[in-house]
Amino acid sequence: MDIVEQIRQSAANLHNALSEKGVDPLQPLLIANAALVHLDLLVNWLPLGDPALMGAQALFDQQSGTILCGSQGSSGERALLIAHEIGHACLHAGSSSCSEGEIDPSRTMETAPVGLQRVEDYGARERRELHANVFARELIFPRTLARRLYLGGNINASEIAQKMELPLILVRQQLFDALLLPPILPAAAEEPKETIVPRPDPSQDRAAAHRGSPFQLQAGPGTGKTRTLIKRVLSLLNDGIDPNSILVLTFSNRAAGELVERLSLSVPEAATRIWVGTFHAFGLDLVRRYHDRLDLPASPEIFDQSDAVEVLEEILPTLPFVHYKNLWDPALVLREMVSAISRAKDELADPICYKSLAQTMVTKAKDPESLMAAEKCLEVSKVYELYERALRDRRSVDFGDLIMRPTLLLESDPALQQAVQLRHRHVLVDEYQDVNRASGRLLKAIAGNGSRLWVVGDSRQSIYRFRGASSVNMTLFPSEYPGTNSDQLNINYRSTDQVVQTLKAVAPRMSASAGMLPLDLTAMRGLGPNRVEIRKFGQPEEETAGIAASIEELRQGGIPYCDQAVLCRSNSRMNEIAASLEARGIPILHFGSLFERHEVRGLLALLSLAAEPFGDGLIRVVADPRYGVPLQDAYLAAKHIRDNRGPVLRTLTNLAEIPGLSPDGARGLASLAADLEGLSTRDTAWSFLSMYLLERTDLIKKLAEDESVTGRMRAVAVWQFLNFLRSQSPTGKGAPIRHTLDKVRQLVLFAEERDLRQIPAAALHLDAVRIMTVHGSKGLEFEAVHVPGLTVAGFPLSNRAQRCPPPAGMVQDALGTTVADGARQAHDQEEECLFFVALSRARTHLRLYLAQLQADGRNRTPSPFLGWLPAHNCNEILRPPIMALPKALATETIAVSFQATWPITDRRLVSFEKCPRRFFYTHFLGLGNARKPTAFSQTHDCIHELIRWLATTRISGSPTVEMAQAQMDKIWEARGPVGHAFAQEYRQLATAMAISLISFGKDRIFTKAEPIPINFPNGQIIVEPNEQARMPNGRVVLRRVQTGRQHSDESGRLEYTLYHAAGQAKFGANYEVEAIHLADDKTGMVTVTQKKASARLEKSNAMLGRITAGIFPADSDPTTCPRCPHFFICGTIPKGSLTL
């Protein structure tokens, strides 16, 4: 049971004791006052601003046992103030003084790990306030009471808030906690873990006691690194060191949180004075302390990756893209740029430095290839410069700045550096192997000569290469801090001897071991029951079936699900394994992509219904059994919304009246309208959904009553989603819900959503197998660890070339001779480290898995890492058991009837090829096209309109450049981003494309492009060429005009095969197919080989067959999906058939 849960239980126990004494539990102020009497505390209400309050809203005076509160608020709010301070009195040492911002008992106990929350939080003081808030909420309105009232009392959230005079937001949050998070069973809570009998560990004691010179502790896995760090702090305090002078830096909030908890238990008073936090949090503290020196406001806004992309999008036309030009989807390129800039900041390379390195590359370039690489770097440097200017104009910082700016400031100002060194005299660093250039230099600025610097790390667990961390920093420590003493911990407390021997055999093979002490570990637990196992299977499905069997086998042997973990190298493999285990009935603790989960999508669809222009979410929302609207009726309703433009929420009331609806459909739509009546899109997404879930529907009740592990996980996922929504500040532009939906798309697109896959602590006790990536498992341990995918490209993963490689010389101490070579070596090293991390998570059972065949039956090469394992310590199992699927899943079909008047065109077929489900939504249901207009998309629309105009105008004459420009003027006036700050630049872009279009039409005589049917056994495809013309040699040319760039495999696209088939059908051999790409100003004839063409035509026929059969599966893709118009509704479709 974690500390938050312990606090909640102690507050709830106090509440129960008081109500058993006869205090009315529904009267918060009575409860709070009774608690004061019970604890022999006094309370005094003072006018706000009274000196005794010292600027606080409430405080607890430890010496006199008095709580002082500013006199304001309802009786419920007053009760919460008292309860918050009682929380401090019961939980913490010393007095407390709390500001208005700190006393918020409605605050969620876990912050959503995205955005600013990633940096802030976890300071000792913040945690104290968090604990006091949790205590207050639980004392005044405990979860059991919340549950009882809501589920049994037939009373909703607003009524509870009114009756108890409590803030509605608090009641809602507590109801979500009480109903969605799994209850902690006392039995499970009390169950003791295997206790480690502490025995003398001289290696730990030596490290803790070291004084007088820089110290580097090499701590292998399971050796009690954190314990040693705590021992060190205690030993410093014992020497009389001022706790205010101790600074403990970590790389993760998790590590910081754990240290704070442990210190608070051992030295409660001192713990609040020790600065414990991540490098970024410390950087933020410095930025705030010296904001005037950095020309920033006291609390500057912090941009995450998606904010940074937004900044670049705004200044897009000023960005000098040549090599990185991608007009179709600038966000993708911008994301790469932002990563490149972030890497530059990791290396403390500012735009000037970046530029000069790039220019050096240009000067030194000897061949076209290296010249192009140099020019690309130069392009990034220009973007970097403009981005920095934009950040400064906004007086904001990004994550990279939190380290880079204070570092450069301290380095440039010896006095400031001295002041910081005076304040933080004892610096301890956890996970030192994760130090990158920037954090290393920041540390140097704080620790000076390092005589009181103490770092602990394991170079073999260096797995954050993507942010510039390098195990090299461990090796370089002694030269960075002359006089360093290095030592290592050598008792492993975690694993059996078999696992430890495996680690010892692997370590010397790793390149990260270079320069480190040889791994010298003794397993304190001695020999375990099993050797390490390598289970070999045929095809990949057998491997997942085999993992299921293996988990079940261990469970029958006494290892519960919750003590087992599957650690995957990649996210995609992880999702496959999760699906496979779930299909076999094995409970798993795994969210997958949060926003793509069934129950979360349902809520996103509801938000989309409320806030998106055409309310497309309707299709999915009405599919819920609560409404049960048939597909045909849903189709009619969606069409009605589109035809009657206007605020969707208001249109809803008329839906039930649409002619032709079935009785079920009308009933369902009326019920939906009633559920949403009075809700507003001006609300935040959180309060909109809170109202819907807690006051309008019984959905939360249903979630709360499902006690299966899968059901619990559904509820926890909804909790996690709501928690994320609460963290969204409503300050964005436009309707807050729309803003939230945009944010969701961005988070998925930039893979930042992955942070939300972390299971909340309150759900970790469920008896279910943990499934996570190796990266996510760092710092954890499990009784049994399963590592799948040990094939040559599975683990290690293959190295992928960087999209925006850094300029040569930027990455200092880089491996290899060239940038690419250095990146490859660093990749290889990280894969080795990941393997080491995965192995070392196991306590007793370690099982590795691989499929020896590919899906097509060809052989797969095993992972080279397997050869590193000591044969005498491993059992290879050639025909391991597998667990069959209970039943095969039936393919979902949707019966659609459509007439010949609804042709399947080449464009529609290509859409089906990309994603059948998207095709269904767009072309059959007519959904989509409600994207948010940006300056860029408006420009794009103008160009498209010009293309259409040109295609028609050219048939009757020869439009000149001037005519095209005049037409563009007209179009621009009507549809262009007129008035946008960069309208001029956008206009130039549009003009350039118009000129290209005209010049590409020279020497052609344009004719009307008639649709051309092609017949297949399964149906007919109508090809509609963009343009049709005759060349001077008399041949016909079918032209396909694209605004984007030409791809390297352009001719491989289905479109060209269809154009060719159409050309052949209509013009025999007398035709050509031409591709025009405006973004890169390219045009050319496209040929397709006979072999490729017949394969594509066969595929086209098969697709026609699937359309007729109603098979429209979604083709998930992490970059395409978040940009799909149907992202929020994809999945569930109403029952029944569809007639167009």
Add this chain to the structure above:
Amino acid sequence: MRKSHTARMESLEDVLYAFSIAKPIPDAELLEEFIRRYPEYTEYLSDFAMEIVKDSMIAGDLASPDAEQARKFQFSPSVTRAMSRFQNALYISQQKEKAESVPPPNRTVIIENPFEKLTRQEIRDLSTRIHANTTLVGKLRDRQIAHTTFSPGFQQLLAKEMKAPLSLVAAHLAAPPQVRSGSQFYKSEHKPEVGNTQTFEEAVKSSGLTEEQQRFLLSL
């Protein structure tokens, strides 16, 4: 947890003086050494060290090539300035001492706060004996009441009930407001507000005392 490494009781002035002449600009080593020797003055030493460095930041001593010259004179200009401010404060308080026979403010900070050692029960009993409550006693302890506004009668009552010499109680009340030890402010954005004081009459009226208690206290 903290051990006292020194049995001597050197005055704060002496310690700060020794600290200021040890190096032109104090560094972390020096501060550590002094804190080890005089743990009772930890906060004063840290503040003083920061003060010197802050001053040198304004003057640019640390970055200036004159640092070498400053070393010749033993004191850097910033130390001289910090010392001079210190001496001035001392002088003013000594003048006051002569005039009012009340120990000066910057001496009183060294004098133990007479409330600090009281237990919870003692502090509650004291508040009952002086016909007040713990809030008013807290204001007295934290010096949130302007010392010139106390009636002599109240000061005498307080001294009597605290069983402390009047001069000590008066000295305590006359010192500037302070943040109690045991508060846990350590990050830049969390600073307690001190310095906000009331008159005795305002304090009596705003501390949640009964009418009767107020009448009594204001009649002294």
